[in-house]
Amino acid sequence: MTNSLRTPQVSAVLDRLFAAADEDAARPPRPNPGDAQGRADAMQDIYMPVSVAGGKLLYALTRAARPGTVVEFGTSYGISTIHLAAAVADNGIGHVYGSEMSATKLDAARLNIKEAGLGAHATILAGDARETFEAIEGPIGFVLLDGWKELTGDVLRLLEPKLAPGALVVADDITFPTMADHLAYVRDPANGYVSMEFPVEDGMEISCYTGA
Known part of the structure; x- marks a missing residue:
């Protein structure tokens, strides 16, 4: 069975990007401007x-x-996008739609990815996912939420009417305090999700949308 992550072409790009990301982690933190676009521009090299x-x-x-449509909130330099795109390529079905506010990162x-x-x-x-994602047609089978944390709820509510029953919604960095509202929402059965935490790095929440 094909696993594109192991091919020299894909693995070389990922190795390079992860190495650059490790260098970022050693830098002192920066102050963040208040609005989402300002932060995207200020952190265009992070x-x-x-x-x-x-x-x-x-x-x-x-x-x-095996989703037909994958939506990624927060592309940055494309590390997660490459993993998602490799999967849909190997599946022989599906397409990934990402979002990025920083022109440099875009x-x-x-x-x-190329x-x-x-x-x-x-x-x-290009631009604010709360606007660009409106044009994406459903059904959406997979969502990655890894953009600005305080916008996660807005993005999920926008996409929710387009989610297929059984769609997976994965949120990254759930140990961040700014993810508390998202966790409360997907962990409440009344909102139609079966949700659990997966212990990787800063944590991922994997939620299955039941459509109920």
Whole structure:
């Protein structure tokens, strides 16, 4: 069975990007401007990636779910996008739609995805996901929430009417205090999710949308 993550073309790009992200982690933290676009512009050279284990988990879940449409909130330099796009490529079905507010990161992510040989499987939309995601048609089978944490709820509510029953919604960095509202929402059965925490790095929440 094909696993594109192991191919030299994909693994070389991921190795390079993860190495650059590790260098970022050693830098002192920066103050963040208040609005989302200001932060995106100020942090245009910061990777903010999923972890190595988190990337593999995204690949495995996407391979298993075989979604026709994958939506990613927060592309950054494209590390998570490459894992998702590799999975849909190996499935032989599906397409990834990402989002990025930083023009610098948008250009870099597109180049990284192309370098990995996965450009045909992912489209990165420029701008605020709360606007660009409106044009994405359902049913959506897989969602990754890894953008600005305080916008996670808005993005999920926008996509929710388009979610297929059984769709997976994965949220990264759930140990951040700003993710508390999201966790409360998906962990309340009244909102139609079966949800559990998965212990990778800063934590991922895996929620299955029951459609009920």
